[in-house]
Amino acid sequence: MAEHPAYPVGLRLTGRRVVVLGAGQVAQRRLPALIAAGADVHLVSPEATPSVEAMADTGEITWHRRDYAEGDLAEAWYALIATSDPDANTAASAEAERRRVWCVRSDDADAATAWTPATGSSEGVTVAVLTTQARGRDPRHTAAIRDAVVEGLRDGTLVAPHHRSRTPGVALVGGGPGDPDLITVRGRRLLAEADVVIADRLGPRDLLAELPPHVEVIDAAKIPYGRYMAQEAINNALVEHARQGRSVVRLKGGDPYVFGRGMEELQALAEAGIPCTVVPGISSSISVPGAAGIPVTHRGVAHEFTVVSGHVAPDDERSLVDWPSLAKLTGTLVVLMGVDKIGRIAETLVAHGRSPDTPVALVQEGTTAAQRRVDATLATVAETVVAQDVRPPAVIVIGDVVGVGPHGAA
Incomplete structure (x- = not known):
């Protein structure tokens, strides 16, 4: 036999x-x-x-x-x-x-x-790999082939055409904090199957270079707004391309629902009767601190962490953040989109009880090759941002967890 x-x-x-x-x-x-x-x-x-x-x-x-x-x-x-x-x-x-x-x-x-056989599954397909003869069989070799095929199907690097009609629609895909390897398997597969990709500036740009030539890539920052607000123009672009029978991916940085306006886009698509899939992404609020060696929680140091938007200052009437209450918390505070407002944020936290010696870390371009970390305290962070020329995008971590790590003190 x-x-x-x-x-x-x-x-x-x-x-x-x-x-x-x-x-x-x-x-x-x-x-x-x-x-x-x-x-x-x-x-x-x-x-x-x-x-x-x-x-x-x-x-x-x-x-x-x-x-x-x-x-x-x-x-x-x-x-x-x-x-x-x-x-x-x-x-x-x-x-x-x-x-x-x-x-x-x-x-x-x-x-x-x-x-x-060595088996694996992806999207309803089972891959089974057998060697041709019993003698000299190498289970590690067959498993390696299985893994390569399944991984290719999952991440979109191995794409087989579907010989069936596809339902046009939109996928809101969270691309993660910037490193292209940190997008989810499902998100990468949907990218590989897209006809149109509307991408944010903060999305994982390296993934766009892997797309087939026929895929239309649209920079959301360059959509002509005309009489529309920026977000409304993006919503219209999603609807229009989907109505043309295309498979559209809205590639967003981080997670679509963490300060990503994903729900606004979902609502616009629902009103237009366009089917939409939401693919969660790894939020920069936890992944970027982690990449910089900072745990947002740590036993004996912080039992909670709070994520807030810093795109408007604490004294701005548009702010929905209860900064005085945040100042009274003992856990970690993660501020997104707050580089240019960090001075006033720090002043407000100190004014309402947070120690001026509270450690602060600013992680710029987190998870990418350009990542850098700048440390300060609430008392010095405003001048440090200027002196070190810290620029967006940067995640700001406030709390004692900043000092936790191989070279820090818990």
Whole structure:
């Protein structure tokens, strides 16, 4: 049998008896897929790993707590033999052959009548990789091929055309803090499938260079506004391109709903009857401090963190932030879009009780190659921003967590 390649086939095991012999690491890895396939799984083993035992306790499998015995494979459709007893494995394999039960052996692939491929799934597609012969099989090689294919499907670097009609619509995609590797898998895949991408200045720009030539990329900052406000013009552009039957991605920095005006765009699309998908993104409010070595919470230092917009000053009548209350908190304060207002923000916090010695860190261009961190205190941050020429985009972290780290003091 080893001289010929295996014939690949997908087994439909819903409601059908599957017998697994042995409850060690091999069974622990294989059982979830059998359960997901809807199989009636019977496990035969005197002992089991804690994870396998939990599957039995929750009723996902039926556990027979004993050694293998002749007749265990009766009425089975499929068997997985994975005990540590070579004699039991051989006997069970022989029973499977007599009963015409497809049988996988973890200890001897040559003696098996079926092989388990390296499998992975993406968007309703299952990828299964088998080597052509049993002798000399390299499970690591097949797993590596599986991983490469699945990852390509997930991140959009491997794109297969859909031979079906696509429903036009818009996806609001959070691109993360700037590093192109920090966009979600789903967001990257939607980018790869887009006809039009309307991108923010703060989105992960490097991803745009990977798009196919036919994709129209529109810089949201350069949309002609005419008689419209900037956001209204962007909303109209999303609607118009979607109505032309295109798949549109609105690529935003961070998360669409964290000071990203994503809900405004969603509402405009809903009013126009345009279907919309929202893909969350990694917010710069936590990822940028983390990239700079600052945890927004830390045991014994900060039990909470608050994220606020600093695009308007505390004394501006448009401000919706209760700065006096924030000054009384003992946790971490993260300020976005506040570089040019940080002087007045610091004064307000100190005036309402926050210590002027409170540490402050400003992280400019976080997660990108241009990232830099500038440290100060509430008393010195205004002059430090000027002296160090700190410019947007920068995330400002205020609190004792600034001093936590390999070279800081908790």
